[in-house]
Amino acid sequence: MTARVRSTNVAHPKPEPGGKPYATGIDKRPVPAIEVARPGPSYGDGSGVVGDHVGDERHHGGAHKAVYAYAREELDHWEGELARGLSDGTFGENLTTEGVDLESLLLNQRLRVGEEVVLEVSVARSPCSTFAGHLGERGWVRRFTERGRCGVYLRVVVPGTVRAGDEIEVLAPPDHDIDMRVAFAAAMGDDAAAVKVLAASCLPAMYHERLAARVRAKG
Numbered sequence: 037m038t039a040r041v042r043s044t045n046v047a048h049p050k051p052e053p054g055g056k057p058y059a060t061g062i063d064k065r066p067v068p069a070i071e072v073a074r075p076g077p078s079y080g081d082g083s084g085v086v087g088d089h090v091g092d093e094r095h096h097g098g099a100h101k102a103v104y105a106y107a108r109e110e111l112d113h114w115e116g117e118l119a120r121g122l123s124d125g126t127f128g129e130n131l132t133t134e135g136v137d138l139e140s141l142l143l144n145q146r147l148r149v150g151e152e153v154v155l156e157v158s159v160a161r162s163p164c165s166t167f168a169g170h171l172g173e174r175g176w177v178r179r180f181t182e183r184g185r186c187g188v189y190l191r192v193v194v195p196g197t198v199r200a201g202d203e204i205e206v207l208a209p210p211d212h213d214i215d216m217r218v219a220f221a222a223a224m225g226d227d228a229a230a231v232k233v234l235a236a237s238c239l240p241a242m243y244h245e246r247l248a249a250r251v252r253a254k255g
Contacts, residue, residue, distance in 0.1 A: 037135035039204040044070040045125030047089035053169030061089035062170045064125030069199040074192045084192045100158045105131040106187035138188045139216040143238040150202035154194035160220040161186040186220040212236040
């Protein structure tokens, strides 16, 4: 199967399911196309998708979490596990992909999407209580973590329009071997994976320092 964007999705804001004082943007709905642009560097600097909504500005938005992609193949897996339908965008993804193993991509690897846009694999998604509340599934954070398939956050390198059906081209790999599965394991508490990620120096400075501090505290 050709790697492609199956669906482009933007937020349909709704009350945060745990009662937090903001509307969450985790519920994404398909639209024909999205415009992607580079937001500011930090949390609170907004989405990389024009017209998208970021509710939790303490933990989301900014250059390293500009665009989120998740595979349709994984949504299909969870449809079977949860015995319910999951439409494109249900997991909060801006891009629902087909034909590409997102978690095998290396951190900082670039993707050409369609004719103009270039995105770059950034950091792992950490499942949270809002995600669990949105799905209404008990033990969801644990189950999602155990599956080891978190999708990928992406930086915007070359902005432009992404359309449903656009092909995805995986560009030359960076000079390390840390893929998103290892990065996700590290982020979720696997110390052996964390040591590997730190040795590769492939995370943004803030994430590197946070992970290093956790490893030092356990040492």
